[in-house]
Amino acid sequence: MTMSTGKKVVFYVLLILSATILFAPTIMAIVMSFMTNQDILTGSFPKTLTLDNYVNAFERFPLFQYLFNSFVVSIMIMLGQLILCSLAAYAFVFLEFKGRDLLFYVFIATMMVPFEASIIPNFHIIRDLGWIDSYQGLTVPFFAMAFGTFLLRQNFKMIPKELREASQIAGMGDFRFYLTVVLPVAKTSLVTLGVYGFLTSWNMYLWPLLATTNDSVRTVQIGLKQLQTQEQLNEWGVIMAGAVIVIIPTLILLFLGQKRLQRGLAEGALK
């Protein structure tokens, strides 16, 4: 289908206009992070660009520690989710046993319980386990995930049942079949779920706020909140530098995986 030039122009104008408006706050933050405080206060366009804000942010705050913690937490959650969801999805697709359908409904039911509604006992559990200020306290509660299980289940279902039968005749057990056949075949979905898991874990806010009391395992999101509350006296350049550092890893991940993520989300949600 070809489009008339007039129509094309209209679409490009709309696209460019929308992109500009939508991306303006982010661009503003990035530019501000390189501006001197003088320029920010007077509201002029940047006369000189400087890295001072970044240097300041790293000097005054244990940002490296926060970033490291966020990486550890996000990767742990991502791996935990991949392992648990793929195991569960395998059981739902390839194994037949009594109570399977019931358990499937249990998984659906979990989607109706918002984490926020059960956050008080969760906090007490973590406290009683001695998991406050620990990586396991920040990660383990998020390993099991119904959405991820459904997403992988959709993908596993496309693996022909004959493949499993053949492997059974060859004497291959379920766990080996899961490891050597199912996981490699479902690589794309696993990557999609991994990207999604990393993004959401990196951006988590309420739970790390509750489950950390000091800098040892505090994540970068809470670090940014502290930076903002302590630097409120007009040091906006430093705050924006902190914010830019926080969003760089996820923006890169999103730019690389956007197409895949979009397809995966649509599949998990709608099929």
Added chain:
Amino acid sequence: MSMNSVAIRSHESMELIFEQAKKRQRMKSWIKGMLFLLPSIVLFGVFLFYPLLRTIYLSFFLTDASGETTVFVGWQNYMNIFTSPIFLQSMKSTFLFVLYTVPITVFISLFLAIIANEKLKGTGFFRTIFSSSMGISVAAASVFWLYLFNPTMGVLNRILEFFGMDAIGWLTNPDWALLAVSVTTIWMNIGFTFLILLGGLQSIDSYLYESADIDGAGYFYKLRRITIPMLSPTLFFVVTVTIINAFQTFGQIDILTQGGPQNETNLIVYSIYREAFVNYQFGSASAQAVVLFILILLMTALQFKFGERKVHYQ
């Protein structure tokens, strides 16, 4: 005769052995299934189902500062929150917030998805930009908007000033604060909603458009008669997810307004957080959490009931 009965008996015992083997086989496959599912089931049990029951239990008690129950008070916590002007304000704000954010988020995202779905050069770039807010955390987004809303230096007031208008206390004026938080939220949510809707658009059969083209249908006719109807399951999904997300809003409140001014932006999750972890009133905080749970349960039930035909998991 005797031969015959032996044969029958042996046939019976064969069947018994066969039955037993089948039972053992079933037991084995049950154990295997459970082994694959056990990690998820255990974690759901410990961090989801037990806490949910515990929340309901706590909502009937008074507690001490460490969260241990002290006095059973029955429905008193519920009666207290539903007569408390602060909680009623919180409910009102939460519903207003849903009303402000959900339709606009979906409308803007739909518009973006439609213009980004055209077969034009460079749409990949625009798609990335439109979905970018998904990669921006709530803390970072709130910090961006905290600056935009800043009363003296913020861009918004500078624009007002340029047009000779009075500055607005976006986050400190009770008339504006909830709107300001809503704008931030809409901006944050567009990325995710856009991606889902774009996925929905791309799954529409292009054959439908081709046959409409043959009939000489115009752009808006196709939009109204093909795109929107075919997209309705996705739209429905996006609406419910956005509503549920709106009910769960916390981070932007914590950074932008801390629930103020005059509790105007004290949305339900923030209210729970404050009641539990600032005031240490775990009983009444739990009652509020139960209210939140019921609200979200209703939303999900609606999603399953009406989305059933199109949104199926089995």
